[in-house]
Amino acid sequence: MATKSREVRLKSRPVGLPEASNFEVATVDIPDPGPGEVLVRNEWMSVDPYMRGRMYDRPSYVPPFQIGEPLQGGAIGTVVKSNDPKFAPGDLVESFNGWREAYVSPASGLNKLPAGVPPQAYLGVLGMPGMTAYTSFHRIGEPKAGDVVFVSGAAGAVGSAVCQIAKLRGCTVVASAGTDEKLAWLKSVGVDATVNYKKGNLLDNVRAAAPKGIDIYFDNVGGDHLEVALEVARPFARFIECGMISIYNDKEPAPGPRNMSYVVGKRIKMQGFIVSDFADMRDQFYTEMGGWVRDGKIKWEETVENGVENAPKAFLNLFSGGNTGKMLVKLG
């Protein structure tokens, strides 16, 4: 007996900032699972800035989304029916089949999750954003106690995890975000100084917040923040290039930092990555970050939209700064 499921499809490729009209919702029939397959009903799905990149039709580290096809992304669901011995109804599973209410998957495409934390944490601090923060901060950032760490997009899922991991490593943390509410929350989880990038001169404000300069820059935004970070960097600073959300929607390529020569003069290391580059750190991440989460040493905020039909809205909010912490869509 088929199961009805609504799914969000890419209707047209965004030019510049994505709009609601780039998406459409369709209802499809999900067949019963065949041998070795599992029927899952999604409880939560993730929207993330990197998905913007997959909406361009260009070669990248992940293939582009196709027009008329459902989008993809991280999701947490509950097994409804299983034709594989590894899964039973009620099991909590992780998959990349987001943007839809239900699906059938080969058992090999699913990851069974332990209980004990709220399930949506597996899309946030204990999921891809948390692993992105944890792995790159250690591998590229090479933090030492006493280092000054500057984090842009600091109230987002990745940024807020970086801020707290840096504090746990004995660093001084300067966080940039776009509202005083976000910054107040970041202060409440321990960051030392904050900068509202929408108020006043960014360079002046970062200088005031980090008068001795910075040793690590965790870059979620690119653009002006990157130029400012180059300006205040100390010798041998490490730049963790996680994302450049400020330029993802540019229709014409914007000029880069005017002070690139500091890379030479200050001996800066600037390095891009994607989380799968550090897959070898997965066990260490689950052990240490899981411990911190259980002990209440890492906190997180969520911004939640309800219903698959609101997933595009949740995604668009990422670019207007509409989220504090992890942006989620509740489907269950």
Added chain:
Amino acid sequence: MATKSREVRLKSRPVGLPEASNFEVATVDIPDPGPGEVLVRNEWMSVDPYMRGRMYDRPSYVPPFQIGEPLQGGAIGTVVKSNDPKFAPGDLVESFNGWREAYVSPASGLNKLPAGVPPQAYLGVLGMPGMTAYTSFHRIGEPKAGDVVFVSGAAGAVGSAVCQIAKLRGCTVVASAGTDEKLAWLKSVGVDATVNYKKGNLLDNVRAAAPKGIDIYFDNVGGDHLEVALEVARPFARFIECGMISIYNDKEPAPGPRNMSYVVGKRIKMQGFIVSDFADMRDQFYTEMGGWVRDGKIKWEETVENGVENAPKAFLNLFSGGNTGKMLVKLG
């Protein structure tokens, strides 16, 4: 009895491209050496692009040159008189007392050099430029046989050493320079493909020369070359940021690359350095590079001006592309 010596002083700080009027030649009396001191007559001195940076009055990894004071830089000389048991007349010594004909130095400021290669090689392939090339290519570039290496400023002292070291490591080398003569010489020492950056579209020409993209970019020039390198970089490319001569003389900061987001998407590592960061590789450098030089596996060109009064001209030539290989001034 005092020794007469002519020296070149910084008369005024250049604004934009340095000019002859920024320099002046003065004659001074050099006293006899005191206890533990040595009198040296310079035979050769070096002019290098990094010296432009020391002409600005700003904090940097080396302190700025002072108006009215003699400039400094690498020099090779012969001991004339020694009041220290470690040196005897006729010894070949290396110092940082360039831009002058003679000087007195504490013995601790001098490095005795072995004979067996032309003395000026210690200002080139076996000196600071060679060590710059050798150390950073290995430490930051992490070359593997089969890697495609793109070198800008490839006919200069550092660039031409990088090209040949890369070939000895089994890499494919694409070299950029500004005259067909320089490129012909680079071909003669083994580079695989060349690009004249003054002819046609740089991106098109580099794409044609490196159709599969590049794994290592050795950057001597910054600016357009850096943008092109980002464009053609393969995933996990390493960018060795040695210098940005194209922007050293800018009066206003020029915009940076418009495609910085490739650092994220292609997981590029971009790293600046100065040669002293890799001082621990000194023995390895002398052993391996010295062997290559003695075996004729590393070749070099020199462009020579004669007389200390022509040192400013030699320096200015660096910025007009007037040199192939190491730019030297013969003083002896």
